Amino acid sequence: MAGRLDLAPHQPQQKSGCVTQDHTAIVAADGQPIAYVDALTGVTVSREVTDDQGAHFYQLASGRYILKNAVTLDPDLWHMALEKGQQPLNLNAENINQLWWQMPNGCEPAALLEGLHVKGYATEFDYLSFLKTMPRAADYNPYHGFGGEPDQDVAGHFEAIFPVPLVSWGKNYAPVSDVSGMTAEKMPVLLQQKKPIVAYVTVGFETPEWGQYSFGQALSNNHAVLVDGFFGELLHVSDPIDGRYWLSMTRFKRAYDARRWAVKIG
Numbered sequence: 207m208a209g210r211l212d213l214a215p216h217q218p219q220q221k222s223g224c225v226t227q228d229h230t231a232i233v234a235a236d237g238q239p240i241a242y243v244d245a246l247t248g249v250t251v252s253r254e255v256t257d258d259q260g261a262h263f264y265q266l267a268s269g270r271y272i273l274k275n276a277v278t279l280d281p282d283l284w285h286m287a288l289e290k291g292q293q294p295l296n297l298n299a300e301n302i303n304q305l306w307w308q309m310p311n312g313c314e315p316a317a318l319l320e321g322l323h324v325k326g327y328a329t330e331f332d333y334l335s336f337l338k339t340m341p342r343a344a345d346y347n348p349y350h351g352f353g354g355e356p357d358q359d360v361a362g363h364f365e366a367i368f369p370v371p372l373v374s375w376g377k378n379y380a381p382v383s384d385v386s387g388m389t390a391e392k393m394p395v396l397l398q399q400k401k402p403i404v405a406y407v408t409v410g411f412e413t414p415e416w417g418q419y420s421f422g423q424a425l426s427n428n429h430a431v432l433v434d435g436f437f438g439e440l441l442h443v444s445d446p447i448d449g450r451y452w453l454s455m456t457r458f459k460r461a462y463d464a465r466r467w468a469v470k471i472g
Contacts, residue, residue, distance in 0.1 A: 211235060214254035214262055215305070216410045216448055224248050224281040225272070226294070226452070232270050233263075240270055246285075249277060260306030262449030275450040280440060283454055287438025295394075296435035296442050297402055299324040302333050304356075304446040309333070311365035312356035314404065315340055316446035317432040318376055321402040321471040324434060327380035340367065341375050347421040364419055366428050369467050372404070376469065386467045390459045394436040396470055403433040406467035409447065411457050414464035425464060 225247040231239040237257070243249075251264040254274065262274040278284045287294075300323055302316040309316070312333075319336050322328040328336065343351035346363045351371045354363030367375075369384045376382030385396075385403070393403055408414050409429040417426040435442030440452045462468075 210258045211255045211263075214256050214448065217253055218251055218264070218279060220279040221250055221252070222248070222281065223251060223277045223279040224284060225276055226278050226284065227276045230272060230276040232266070232272055234270060248281070251277070251279070256303070256306070256449075260303030261301075262451075278440065278452045280452065280454050283439045284437070284452075287440065290438065292438050294435065294437035294442075295397055296437075297324050297397065297400060299402060299432050299434040299444045299450075301444045301450045302446055303449070304333075307333050309337070309356040311354065311359070312337065313446045314367045314372055314406075314430040315352075315356070317404045317430045317444070318372060318382075318469070318471075320432045320444050320446075321404055321434070322376070322380055324402055324432075325380060325400075325472050327471075339375070339378070341371055343367075343371070345421075348424070349421060362420070364421070364424060366424075369406070369469050373469055376471065380471055382469060382471050384468075385470045386465075388466065388468050390441070390455060390462050393433055393441065393468075397434070397436055399472075401470045401472040404430055404469040404471070405433050405443075405458075405462055406430050406465055407458070407461035408464070411453065411461045414461060429461075 228244045229242050232241045250267045253265045263271040299320045304312040304316045341351040343353045346353040348364050348366040348368045352367040354365035373384045408427045415426045431443040431445045439455045441458050442452050444450050
């Protein structure tokens, strides 16, 4: 944690959670550790912030901070998985914060690069250099390539790239394949094989909102994340807008099941 703190784009609706990792630092606004807590310690969060490197933190009721990725706001599901003797699986993908890079529409390439990097592919690229290799759709149709510019909204464009061209692009760097149609419940099978998944969802996992475009119907709140872990009824994602975190399978499915579009890496 470093430098200026800004409010994150989406604020937590659930306020009570628990720590998921032993020896987790509680830090001051300048990032200096104040204390350390162990897994299952209960916490109450007041808001979510990002630091000047794009990392996400929860502000605690005490005014101190804790890394978002070290907390679950679904403590009952976490405890349930522990009681069943399960162990969390997390491939620990990096997080590429598209807003920190000033790319408000660049979620799919960010999620793809996160997955490539965690598998050891395309390591010569950072996010901006990777974007330069992205296929563009001359007709702005996201079924043909990226339908606009990742750094701006343009009337008549649809700034996204859908699974078929995303897979074609990804195959330049790694074994990438379209597994659209897969149910969310089957994702842990791929994750156990250490194969992360780019999943098409909605911004903030909100209710899907459909719109009509020149190429047909599409989600106006389209978004993509990398699924890189699971634990019982929880999935772990690296979200190019909202950071790294655990969320319930139920919340994930509300957004994912609108299309069930997914791309596996490896």
